[in-house]
Amino acid sequence: MADPKGFLRTPRREAPRRPVEERVRDWDEVYVPGGLLPIVGGQADRCMDCGVPFCHDACPLGNLIPEWNDLVARDDWRAASERLHATNNFPEFTGTLCPAPCEAGCVLAINQPAVTIKNVELAIADRAWDEGFVSVRPPERLSGRSVGVIGSGPAGLAAAQQLTRAGHTVAVYERDDRPGGLLRYGIPAFKMDKRRLERRLRQLADEGVRFRTSTEVGRDVGAAELRARHDAVVIATGATQWRELDVPGRDLTGIHQAMEYLPLANRVGEGDLPVSPLNAEGRHVVIVGGGDTGADCLGTALRERAASVTQLDIYGRPGDERDEEAEPWPTYPKLYRLSPAHEEADELGSSPLAHADARLFAASTLRFTGDERGRVRELHLVEVDAGRRPRPGTEQVLPADLVLLALGFQGPERRPGGLVDQLGLGADARGGLSRDAGFATPVPGVFVAGDAGRGQSLVVWAIAEGRAVAAAVDRWLTGATVLPAPIGAH
Ligand code: FAD
Numbered sequence: 001m002a003d004p005k006g007f008l009r010t011p012r013r014e015a016p017r018r019p020v021e022e023r024v025r026d027w028d029e030v031y032v033p034g035g036l037l038p039i040v041g042g043q044a045d046r047c048m049d050c051g052v053p054f055c056h057d058a059c060p061l062g063n064l065i066p067e068w069n070d071l072v073a074r075d076d077w078r079a080a081s082e083r084l085h086a087t088n089n090f091p092e093f094t095g096t097l098c099p100a101p102c103e104a105g106c107v108l109a110i111n112q113p114a115v116t117i118k119n120v121e122l123a124i125a126d127r128a129w130d131e132g133f134v135s136v137r138p139p140e141r142l143s144g145r146s147v148g149v150i151g152s153g154p155a156g157l158a159a160a161q162q163l164t165r166a167g168h169t170v171a172v173y174e175r176d177d178r179p180g181g182l183l184r185y186g187i188p189a190f191k192m193d194k195r196r197l198e199r200r201l202r203q204l205a206d207e208g209v210r211f212r213t214s215t216e217v218g219r220d221v222g223a224a225e226l227r228a229r230h231d232a233v234v235i236a237t238g239a240t241q242w243r244e245l246d247v248p249g250r251d252l253t254g255i256h257q258a259m260e261y262l263p264l265a266n267r268v269g270e271g272d273l274p275v276s277p278l279n280a281e282g283r284h285v286v287i288v289g290g291g292d293t294g295a296d297c298l299g300t301a302l303r304e305r306a307a308s309v310t311q312l313d314i315y316g317r318p319g320d321e322r323d324e325e326a327e328p329w330p331t332y333p334k335l336y337r338l339s340p341a342h343e344e345a346d347e348l349g350s351s352p353l354a355h356a357d358a359r360l361f362a363a364s365t366l367r368f369t370g371d372e373r374g375r376v377r378e379l380h381l382v383e384v385d386a387g388r389r390p391r392p393g394t395e396q397v398l399p400a401d402l403v404l405l406a407l408g409f410q411g412p413e414r415r416p417g418g419l420v421d422q423l424g425l426g427a428d429a430r431g432g433l434s435r436d437a438g439f440a441t442p443v444p445g446v447f448v449a450g451d452a453g454r455g456q457s458l459v460v461w462a463i464a465e466g467r468a469v470a471a472a473v474d475r476w477l478t479g480a481t482v483l484p485a486p487i488g489a490h
Contacts, residue, residue: 002073006045012113013039015122017340020347024302027189027269029096030340040123043116044072050107055117058105060464061087061094062486065102065117072120081128084121087486089158090200090463092129093183095122096192098460129199136206143167145477148230150217150419153181154459155450156236157200158466159473160209162483166474170209171230175216178270181238183459185263188296190303190340194269218419232445232473235433236466237419239451243407245288249368254376258293258406265300280306284352284399286379287311288365289406292339297404298358299341308352309345310360310398312381314388317361352399364390368403376400409456430455439469439489440476447473453489465489 003009016035017023023030047069055065064083071080084091098118106114128134145168149156152174160170178184180197205211217226226233242257244250256278264276280301287294287301290313301309345351345358366380383394411431414420423443426434432455435441435448449469450462464486471485 002045002070004048006042006073007048007108007112007115010042010046012046012116013043014116015119017343020344023190023340024344024348027303029193030190036119036123036126040116040120041073041075044069044120046108046115047073048108052107054105054107055102055115056105059102060461060487061467063087063102063121065115068124069115069117069120072124077124077127077131078133080124081133084124085128085134087484088121088463089161089467090154091121092125092196093154093192093200094118094460094463095125096196097187098458101460134203136203137165138207139165139167141167142169143478145169145231146171146229147232147234147473147477148173148217148226149234149236150226151181151236151238151450151452152176152179152211152213153236153238153450153462154183155238155452155462155466155469156181156234157204158463159234159236159449159470160466161204161207162467162470163473164204164208166470166481166483168231168474168477172209172211173215173217173221173226174211174213175220177214179211179213185266186259186293186296188262188265188300189269190299191296216419218415218417218422223419223422227443227445231477232447234469234473235419235441235446235448235452236450236462236469237412237452239409239411239432239454239456241410241413241431242405243410245365245405245407247365247367249370249376252368252370252376253374254370254401255368255403255405258287258289258297258404261404262293262296262300265304276304278402280304280309280402282307283402285309285402285404286398286400287404287406288379289313289408290315290359290361291406291408293408294404294406295339295341297406298345299339301402301404302341302344302348302350306350306402308399309350310352310356310358311342311345312363312365313359313361314364314384315361316386353396364388366390366395368400376403379403409451411455412452428453435489437488437490439465439472445476447476448489461487 016032017030053066068080068083100118102117103114147170149160149172152172164170261278267273285301285306287297350358363381364384369378370376379398379400382390428434432453433448439447449465468485471481471483474481
């Protein structure tokens with residue numbers, strides 16, 4: 001370590017964010033451009049080389065965190081980039097988006113704020129691009145085998161890059177018009193600039209990955225035809241089957257799924273639409289659901305200049321003893337995350353209720369009511385106790401003329417006659433596509449990776465699954481592999 005006692009001198013400092021008033025007027029990332037570099041060396045030096053790096057274990061990718069912290073503290077950015085890319089194909093995706101389980105594992109966090117590992121990761125990735133350390137690495141020889149990857153989210157992209165570098169010829173099939181999965185049309189640009197995605201896609205294309213966009217496997221190309229075209233197939237189609245809210249008034253117009261709303265806002269950013277048909281400007285917006293997807297709707301609605309925005313969370317406020325009883329540690333803390341969008345909503349006072357936070361906890365939707373033209377106008381809610389039972393006398397009515405449902409996802413889509421049907425794939429207990437510990441389905445040569453197998457998860461797990469499935473496919477094709485497999489499928 002450059003200085004194993006650095007943490008005694010340097011307090012934790014996170015990447016500075018732009019002022020709320022400024023950042024809600026644009027779609028750029030919330031952080032001050034260049035704000036990380038002046039502080040990141042000192043932050044990396046807070047890593048105490050603890051000997052048993054739980055951070056390393058807590059990261060699904062097994063990132064070599066103490067090693068690259070040390071290299072950054074010593075100002076050796078090229079070597080830091082090499083160590084970072086040894087375990088992570090897309091460190092700027094995780095550096096911007098990951099909730100950083102590594103920081104929860106940091107030993108320093110026992111009695112000090114954790115090392116800002118995620119910020120250090122992003123600084124290394126940014127510097128690597130700026131200084132040309134990120135290279136195109138086409139394979140030295142081709143194997144003569146080909147792989148079809150279905151889906152171009154982080155799992156499909158990681159699998160495609162690993163398999164291409166191993167010498168296989170890879171085609172990625174994507175039903176959308178552009179590759180990227182949820183990084184493209186789900187996650188807003190203020191969380192991760194799309195240019196970060198674009199330059200990785202260029203890198204993959206330059207290494208030999210072929211993208212077949214606007215191609216839905218199961219509709220435009222049959223599963224049997226795809227299997228005939230390729231020696232192996234990886235299904236990385238995500239877990240996009242959204243949950244519904246079955247309450248009176250759900251049929252009123254103006255009530256939409258988050259993943260109907262967010263893709264349109266992202267398309268405005270891509271230049272496809274001048275304005276989103278679901279634009280929140282001047283509307284009272286209520287978001288039902290307290291997770292990441294709901295927070296992304298919140299930040300988007302604020303930028304679209306909604307008249308008011310409220311987010312309802314069925315879970316209790318953090319620290320609420322009633323809820324800790326119902327959702328004991330370690331489940332409970334995972335339910336709550338404070339995103340920059342919440343900071344924005346609080347500072348702008350986005351709630352329509354006097355003196356209320358934008359985020360209402362322990363709140364359950366009873367029904368919607370509308371006007372004579374069938375448009376939603378109010379959302380009726382009730383407070384719930386730890387068992388999610390309504391607390392009598394706590395009903396409230398919120399003005400609502402745009403309601404966004406962000407209630408999570410149930411697993412991959414299963415359209416009658418679609419991809420999953422054509423392959424006859426079953427589901428596991430959590431709704432993911434059944435597979436064995438080596439990512440293989442019962443159909444020979446067909447593998448599953450990412451949210452399609454794991455269920456709704458995180459970018460870091462998707463990349464880890466993509467890397468691991470590539471190792472499994474490589475072994476299946478050639479009988480052996482040197483590709484790393486950071487995780488198993490279960
Ligand atoms: P996806 O990213 O879902 O990609 C699957 C792709 O497959 C899609 O492009 C889809 O169009 C394509 N596809 C599906 N069926 C077919 C077919 N038959 N033929 C061809 N293509 C097909 N995680 C984080 O770590 N941090 C965050 O901040 C975060 N924010 C999120 C915000 C939102 C709004 C959502 C919905 C999720 C968020 N997540 C976040 C979760 C994260 O985005 C996912 O876990 C991750 O993208 C899963 O990657 P994947 O490659 O498995 O699937």
